[in-house]
Amino acid sequence: MKNILIPIDFSKNSQSAVQYALMLYKNEVCTFYFLHSTNFINSTSRTYITPHYVEESYKKGLKKMQELELKTKRENANTKHDYKNIISNDKLHTAIDKAIKQNDIELIIMGTKGCTAAVEFFAGSNTVEVINKVKNCPILVIPEEYSFVAPKQIGFPTDYNRKYTDRELETLKNMTTLYNSEIRIVHINVEKSLTLAQKHNIERLEKYLADQKYNFHYIDDNSKKSENIIMFIKDYKIDMLAMVNYEHGPIENVLKEPVIKKLAFHPRIPLLVIPE
Structure with a gap:
């Protein structure tokens, strides 16, 4: 239930x-x-x-x-x-x-x-x-007025700087089980190379999502993260975007950009906000 x-x-x-x-x-x-x-x-x-x-x-x-x-x-x-x-x-x-x-x-x-x-x-x-x-x-x-599309493709932006808890990842996992969704983990390359901590967090994600369908994606930074995510949504036909809402995380980084006020997401998709 x-x-x-x-x-x-x-x-x-x-x-x-x-x-x-x-x-x-x-x-x-x-x-x-x-x-x-x-x-x-x-x-x-x-x-x-x-x-x-x-x-x-x-x-x-x-x-x-x-x-x-x-x-x-x-x-x-x-x-x-x-x-x-x-x-x-x-x-x-x-x-x-x-x-x-x-x-x-x-x-x-x-x-x-x-x-x-x-x-x-x-x-x-x-x-x-x-x-x-x-x-x-x-x-x-x-x-508003969104017509239901089964979330077969779920985008998950991350900077890999945070060790996600089991509870946070369980929320994402529960959503994927409804329609056997694929998780597309996307990282915007703001750094020249990943740190040891980031690599460790990637390994943790791989281990936790071992029984799920998932892929890692890396996007070159163009200084406007909102535009990067919009292109990612279009290119991979993302049906739902999932983000963990923590301080200095992807949600905060994207939404603080004034440019997003002028942009429209096409297609318009649901946003799953996962609390830390």
Whole structure:
């Protein structure tokens, strides 16, 4: 039994996340937890919140959640899937953190607006806040209106400077088992030669992924890592990008480049953010 959490704000973004989740786990026994935070509505719609407004927001949210559950069951007649609704007045990241602990959640699936999840990191969105503050569960970010494609090819950018833990690699491994995916490990050559520590970390990756399909790729550095990754996605038809979110890691290095604001990923693909 897998427990999957999907934050819901009734937008096209969250609808995309729901549809992707149902397809991704169509062959798995799952409980999908739909989480709606009324705190998001309250904090952005009014400067002064009355108890009556809070109560009305809760009632409206509950009604919409029940409608979503019925619609999902009607359109996804999968006997392996079960659904549960959670409504909270906590801030979204707090509500998510509580849901993870109370329901043994193993993955969060969120929608985001824009051509790629990376662009949204600059916009101060809910997705950004969740990634920055929720550190105890992987997050799969789905681009808006993304049509499901089985993640047969999963890209994994790394600088080899970090010794990945078993827990971090297990998240990647679990994703590959769903569709017998191939992991394409990509390194951007910013150095002339690898250090002993980097070589040791490569050996560890090889050992841990021994029973998986994987390949190592090396790309010459052109100073703009975002462009390198975009070309890698195109060249190898990557269906999902996976990154470990640690300080000075690939996510931070790519997203701090102003150029990424102007770029669009083609194809648009989901981003699996693995917490350290």
